Amino acid sequence: MSTPTLQRVRSGLTWPWIVLGVIAVAAVGIPWVAGEQVADFSAALAPPSTEHPAGTDHSGYDLLTRTAEGLQMSLLIAVVCAIAATVLGVVIGVAAALVGGWPDAVVMRLVDGVNALPHLVVGIVIAAMWRGAPLAIIASIALTHWPAVARVVRAELLAVAEAGWVETARLAGASRWFVARHHLLPAVTAQALVAMVVLLPHAVWHESTLSFLGVGLSPDRASLGTLLSEARGDVLTGAWWTLAVPAAALVATALAFAMAGATLRSRNRPPTGAVW
Template structure:
């Protein structure tokens, strides 16, 4: 068990360090570059890395290094906020459905079944096409397609917890139902949610990048990794790798950080359970 816990801790620390470095770079972006994310250098379109532009410029003459750093703010912010909203909404739905059951459980779970009948990215694509791009819409779209999974997960946990002896003792002592939910049921049903949420943050970043790549996310000249990759796709064929490879690498590193963090939390939970 001790060996398993050490391995889990190493994954958690590695993932946390990766994410901390990216967050720090994003926060210090004004100090790390002299160019704004949408500032154009008309004399240097598609300039190679070096000189005044550390990672070169894109087709419009905008500094790639600056845009990569500022895009981290948007991508990380949208992913974390969207997953947080999904956790809150899904947990509340799962809490109500799992604790009271009956018609509330039937209605809520049928709605969840409808959402989960579609592949997640296809559903996000359809909803984004319906409501359009923009940061707020993207947060809502990603939260909407993630919430059903949390609702089903919390419902399953609540259904196993509600019959435990300490819950029955709280009922017989006269505690109100909402008090039992908030003080006893909800905190003990969120353990799997804490494990899955970091993994979903990585998925949310990929969803955002995918939507932007297809033109349904953040429009140019907004700094977003998926949009940058899309804009630079043709340049890679021509040998100008710097317009799309750096944002792709940053996206890869962030998803890796969230994956290691989530995997570490899962390993630690499994080790404690054993």
């Protein structure tokens, strides 16, 4: 492969992470630079201008700063949800693959059962029981998304355990710990990391949907979902920016996470070679 081609490939693998870095810096930096905001109803629903590049909302808050605050909350919830779902999925997937037999079959039927449930409906039920509590949102997302991680980890672990180089290492006298450390665990770790990143856009969308429907965060806590929910009435008055700005932030964040997950998946393929 020529050098220009390699450079294009590396650029394609890197730019989503650069975009995510810019989004994270904006989510933290813009509210910090703007400082504490005070409601100014005389400036409510002002269109984009030099003073307010993204306009203001119905309370007179600068919409760019408000969107950055909402993005910060949505990212925090999404990261915690993805970590929780990944840890739960990895533990269950590894246990099922290593134990095998009827426990493995039971776990797989459980995975199928949870996958058959409508995730959004289950999330609404869980979040509605403790409306406005961030932990309820985290639980609703993590408890409906771990089966995908468990299935991937289990399949990867079984595939690597039966690979030729693993069998060769065993025949060469490698201990069970050596095989697990150098062949099984690296494969599972890579897939778990990929699964966690892939879960992030789902978590962002689910948190935004729950808050938009009114069963997520309370309106006084800025998130992308609550901002979109508040914008429903404002758009009818012609204040299109109150919907366009947080919606653009949501789409950009979800797409960046999705592309980052795809690049991470291409980089972290299971090792296929060295016995020792």
